[in-house]
Amino acid sequence: MEWIHNEGKNKGKVILYALSTCVWCNKTKELLKDLGIEFSYLYVDKLSKKDFEKVLEDVKHWNPACSFPIIVINDKKCIVGFKENDIREAFKK
């Protein structure tokens, strides 16, 4: 499974589930990069069948609607969608 790592400031464990063809996912990824945050992202639409089934369970756990992007912070907080203000707020400190 191909998690792609982005170096930056450590704000805890930050992961992003995204679709490679989705413009809003891309905007989210670029925002995290602009904020200079360390995070890892995964393109769910590019997974092999086996990995996909596994990841889908995690995705559904955080967002039963299975819509993207999904940011998960420290396995606790979750932000669904390109909610720019919420994302900026979450990494303010």
Add this chain to the structure above:
Amino acid sequence: MNDITVTQDDVNSLSFHLKKDAESAGYYLNPDTGFTQDLVKGLIINEHRYSYPSCPCRLASGVKEKDIDIICPCDYRDSDINEYGSCYCALYVSQAVSQGKKKVGPIPERRLPANQKTKVHKVIPKTEILATLSYPVWRCRVCGYLCARQEPPDICPICKATKERFERFI
């Protein structure tokens, strides 16, 4: 999954056709060209992956019957344009947005999760009405176009959705 190479010519060509079809039927593509081209590229990639152009901003199952409602233009486009000024991915926008009078942003997902989906509400007319109709009435699930004929058209004359997007209305 292997990446495919999408050329700028492919993107320009599909963008041109989508724009022409949209404008001839009272729809508008997002005026932000870069944004729109990225979405069109996503449609080409999905067409290549799944053999149908499912929404670039939604997770497709790869099974056409399950994804039929999210093949672009999706079943939710018109309702979302009316309510929010754009469809879910924002490829299609309202007239106000196309003229720069209103901005678009991310909107909530209208599509229900797979386990909550119910069959489309069927209109069951009284049998006496049915008996008087000389043709069944078909409804395009994408744009609501109605036509009375033996079979739905191959392509919706309004929104260009394909035959399989039609449901028996009466």
